[in-house]
Amino acid sequence: MKLSKKLFSLIFIGSISISCIAQNPITVGEVTAKPGEKISGYIIVPAGRDSDIVKVPITVINGIKAGPTLALVAGVHGYEYPPVLAMTKLSQQLDPVSISGKVIIVHVANVPSFLKRTVYYNPYDWKNFNRVFPGKIDGTNSERIAFQITKEVIDQCDYLIDNHCGDGNEDLMQYLYYTEIGNPEVDNRSKQLAINFNLKVIVHETNRTKDVINSLYVSNTALLRGKPAISIEAGKLGGTAEEDINAIMKGSYNILKHLKMIAGEPKLDFQSVWVQEFKIITSEHEAGLYYPIVSRGDHVQKGELVGYLTDYFGNNLQEVKSPFDGIVLYIIATPPMSYGEPMVMIGRF
Ligand SMILES: [Zn+2]
Structure with missing residues (x-):
């Protein structure tokens, strides 16, 4: 009797403290959202030697009920538009009254790249923004x-959830990355995010760095800090196709339902196929013109020619052949090619 009374009071105190924490205001950058509020504003990045301040646009939705905090990030690469457009729509649709927990939407993370329309690289320092974390x-x-x-x-x-797509030069099929980091609890919950986002292909990654000081990627930074995370790829070639925006919207709602942050069950339209091995083939030449032969989603055979590189005068520099029977996850579909840049990514089921 004594024990159960003690247990009851412990559970009672526990539930009170959880709900108090969840219903506190949250401050992200310049934005403070109280429970029941949806506020948009900016994270101000201070000026440095190479640039003035940068204003990163965000929307913070603080639900009236207790629940987890979900971050939805877009625009880590500034020429990848469907994620940015999906975040705008989501920020307008989500209602704090019907949300349990908090949602932080980063509309465009890499603002300089977005405004200057650069592929891969930030126009101030020419670094790949998804290789500089934790910053x-x-x-x-x-x-x-x-x-x-x-x-x-x-x-x-x-x-x-870090939302990407094929960059301005990439012909890419919809898929997502599930990155295993060797922490069973985090891995299992990330895997559930991957399944519930529900794209047709899940790429199972195991070899990203485990160095928390040099975590490089946005999602990897979250994972190594104990937060389940996945990276989405939906969109291609600087386009704004509805099917890609809709895939990101549907996946985001599925995740909100999976985490019990909004009512309803995730809608799983198909069983995802898992890619267990993949290879990215890069250019071995300083400069050239790239010619793709296959397209996103094509099935290719081991040894099949998928693209080739020439010099400016049309002389062959490098033939690109598939390393195994597999599927083209993305292929570069515009001519410029420099040393070390990817030419194609092929996955094997
Ligand atoms: Zn990207």
Whole structure:
């Protein structure tokens, strides 16, 4: 009797403290949202030697009921538009009254790349923004933005979805990355995110760095800090196709339902296929013109020619052949090609 009474009071105190925490205001950058509020504004990234301040647009939705904090990030690569457009729609649709927990939407993480329309690289420091995390407070433009996003968004969330697509030069099929980091609890919950987002293909990744000081990727930074995360790829070639925007919208709602942050069950339209091995073939030449032969989603055989590289005068430099029977996850579909850049990614089931 004594024990059960004690247990009851412990559970009671526990539930009170959880709901109090969940219903507190949350401050992200310049935005503070009280329970029941949806507020848009900016994370201000201080100026540095290479640029003035950067204003990263965010929307914070603080539900009236208790629940986890979900971060939805877009625009890590500034020429990838369906994620950005999906976040705008989502931010308008989500209602704090019907949400349990908090949603932090980063509309465009890499603002300089978005505004200057650069593929892969930030126009101030020419770094790939998805290779500079967790960032540096006094680093280059990319590193300073990454530092603020790590501090304000990743460190405050419980789950993270990083939304990408084929960059301006990439003909890409819809798929997502499930990255296993060797922490069974985090891995299992990330896997559930991957299944419930429900794209047709899930790429199972196991070899990303485990160095928390140099975590490089947005999703990897969340994972190594104990927060389940996945990376989405939906869209291609600088386009804004409805099917890609809709896939990101549907997946985001599925995740909100899976985490019990909104009412309803995730809608799973198909069983995803798992890619257990993949290879990205890169250019071995300083400069050239790339010619793809196959397209996104094509099935290819081992040894099949999928593309080739020539010099400016049309002389053959490099033939690109599939390393195994597999599927083309993406292929570069515009001519410019420089050393070390990807030419094709092929996955094997
Ligand atoms: Zn990207």
